[in-house]
Amino acid sequence: xxxxxxxxxxxxxxxxxxxxxxxxxxxxxxxxxxxxxxxxxxxxxxxxxxxxxxxxxxxxxxxxxxxxxxxxxxxxxxxxxxxxxxxxxxxxxxxxxxxxxxxxxxxxxxxxxxxxxxxxxxxxxxxxxxxxxxxxxxxxxxxxxxxxxxxxxxxxxxxxxxxxx
Numbered sequence: 496x497x498x499x500x501x502x503x504x505x506x507x508x509x510x511x512x513x514x515x516x517x518x519x520x521x522x523x524x525x526x527x528x529x530x531x532x533x534x535x536x537x538x539x540x541x542x543x544x545x546x547x548x549x550x551x552x553x554x555x556x557x558x559x560x561x562x563x564x565x566x567x568x569x570x571x572x573x574x575x576x577x578x579x580x581x582x583x584x585x586x587x588x589x590x591x592x593x594x595x596x597x598x599x600x601x602x603x604x605x606x607x608x609x610x611x612x613x614x615x616x617x618x619x620x621x622x623x624x625x626x627x628x629x630x631x632x633x634x635x636x637x638x639x640x641x642x643x644x645x646x647x648x649x650x651x652x653x654x655x656x657x658x659x660x
Contacts, residue, residue: 523623530619535612540567541575542616545584545609548601555600557590584608 505513528539535542547564548554556564562572576599579585584605590596601609625633644651 526623527616527619531612531616534615535608537608537612540565540571541579542609542612544572544575544579544599545601545605546613548585548599549606549609553600554606555598558587558597558599561599579605 524539531537531539531542537545543565544561547561548556558572558576559569561576562569565572567575576585576587580587582604584602586600586602587597588600590598628636
């Protein structure tokens with residue numbers, strides 16, 4: 496019979512950290528989504544897609560790059576971009592450098608929507624993420640989040656690398 500090692504159970508402190516992290520993971524998206532839906536009629540994912548394009552050179556990215564930036568799968572991104580395209584916020588076209596790829600471009604109307612949504616969104620992010628923390632805690636959070644993301648996906652690029660800054 497094969498020997499299975501004893502599970503590495505969490506100690507009491509680790510259990511408290513894990514519970515706090517789960518509460519954050521579960522509650523933060525809802526708080527961000529609620530503000531964006533109320534003020535702009537956008538989901539967080541839709542906003543992130545528009546914001547990613549707004550920061551890209553020429554307000555254009557390949558769909559595959561945009562999916563990585565938005566932390567979504569290509570099929571999910573395609574569905575959301577199709578909805579945003581119907582609203583006139585994004586245009587898609589084949590990549591002239593390589594027709595196997597599709598480019599997404601933020602339209603002028605899409606630019607106006609993201610510009611209008613950004614102040615309320617950044618205020619909500621400040622209120623729920625940055626205001627409760629000291630500068631040192633903010634730096635710690637960045638380091639902690641980066642280490643966890645790297646443990647989950649060692650190949651995950653940072654946002655700056657994705658949008659070409």
